[in-house]
Amino acid sequence: MSYHFPTQLYPKKPFVYFVVIFFFLLTLSACEQRPQVYQQQILALGTLVDISIYGVDEAKAAKAVTAISTKMETIHHDWHAWQPSRLTQINAQLATGTQVSLDQAQQALIEKGITLARQSHDLFNPAIGKLIALWGFHSDERPDAKPPSETDIAELLATTPRMSELVLEDGLLSSANSAVMIDVGGYAKGYAVDQAIAELRHLGITNAIVNAGGDLRAIGSKGGQPWRIGIRHPRQPGVIASLETQGDESVFTSGDYERYFDYQGQRFHHIIDPRSGRPAQGVSSVTVIHSDATTADAAATALFIAGPKKWREIASAMGIEKALLIDTAGTVHMTNAMQQRIHFEIESPRIVIQP
């Protein structure tokens, strides 16, 4: 088929027009703005916090990063488990059976811990600070030394520290059990990320990611394009799956590779099962998607401890719909809702769906 340009309208050499239009098109594509994301890393919470902000000018974004940095520093110092902090003061007072007066922010965090522990059937148990310390995880770098003895573990387990033994009334906290030692390590990162997002919103920023050492909450999008998140493989370099966030979501993972020590060829990781008093068995990692980061953080820990048999039940009890568990054999267990949200980046892993 051929087409003849009407000679009265166009010059004799129409290809000149094509060439001109072609180069105009090229320049157009150069004009197309790639989304401008302001990205800044800060050292906070004893880790690297990566903040991505879209849609505001650089000065405003930089100001927001400073605000987050200050906020996280405060949380880190207030709630540090072993360096002298507000938390170590609280624990010292609880151990002597005295009442502790808490400010509103402190009350909110403790209250949240009590609720999350109850919802998780005490698998998420921030009251076992003594057990965590016994395992040597209350230090910056645990030496590859002996794990604690069975007798020491059994002795601590017999004292049954539970969050439900804390009483918080009119800003006064007390414990019915002097063995309770609060360790907010299982949800403080989530709490800090939630506080950072609140800070951003307060400053009028509605498109951002706060990624605290691999655990993150993302709000908004980058100019209508969703934020793309990769979930790292627990056993290999690279990403196992990816997802696009919708509106306001937190993605938290608990893994046995995060903190651990080796002793005589055996690896002992930091997620202590409050039932056995030892590192939880059978799971490599658990990833949870949930609206608020505090709940996502606690749930990832709770489901990790619950293990391949019980995780689904605990997820329901905690109101978690999107969860993924990778067991030590590499099998991926996940909920229907999670399957609909993620895309695997590796060749056909073994998958078990638990609706």
Add this chain to the structure above:
Amino acid sequence: MTRADKVVIALALLLLPFLYIEFWGNGSRGEVVQIRSANSKDISLPLEQNRQLEVEGALGTSIIEIKNRQVRFIDSPCRGKQCVLTGWLDKDGQLAACLPNGVTVQIIGRDRRFDAVNF
């Protein structure tokens, strides 16, 4: 086939390599090493130029080496030497950090597949 048809086909073919580079071209060309320190300005260096440099941090001097499109910590004034143990980085987004000294090294490519990585 008229002359105009030929021109259209020729231009479409000409456009192909351009589109390919624009949309599928890998980001390897623009890769940079970004070095951040609590005590000095951020440094961005091309991954392609071999060199060794000293970065001042909170505790002292970290030594970083870029060689054969890879980067690593050679030494840092920390106790655990996690940064040195991390070894060579060669992929987009990979990161090594000496937290005690406040120095981080990251490879940043032109097109990053993800906005954030969860682990």
